[in-house]
Amino acid sequence: MTTSPPKLYWKTFVALAVLLAITWSVSYVDLGSFNLIFALGIAVAKAILIMLFFMHIRGSSRLLHFVAAAGVLWLLILLSLVLGDYMTR
Template sequence: MAAAHNQNNDQNVLHPHISPTSMYLKVGGALFGLTILTVIAHQFHEALGAFNALVAFGIAAIKAGLVLLYFMHLKDDNNMNRVIFASGFFFLIVLLLFSVVDIASRALEVSPL
């Protein structure tokens, strides 16, 4: 009876996600590399023109994804936490889209000066 009781309690214990140090070093190296890539992309901001922001946001999204997956352990977590994080990003995108639509729909005013 005691063995069955202990077996049920073992299922409810939270086990930490133990990851090898080499994985953290690889992800950290990738984050440093992407940071350097961001600085290099900034050097070419005139050549990139309108795509400058798109490149910067793309690199930032990749870095955020690495941090979420590996350092915040979403890769090993359950799907409910992934849905919660994804809903936060969804509402951030909705907020940004409303801002873009608001700015794009404004009437152009010419200064009398």
């Protein structure tokens, strides 16, 4: 059995909707550069919720955890190396 009870999916959706409401309303408040950090933080939290519960990363094999992490890790390598170049020029 890979799937969960419907209640868990509904709870996940409600959490995602609340996070959407938070990120949307906070964008109207001026926090300087923290606006971007906050918005990205919320987006990461939403992505983690979707992966854990909708995509069943929770309860799946260690191998899948590695593959999922690898996708993110390679993207971070791409972004950090290029930004490392631009920020030190």
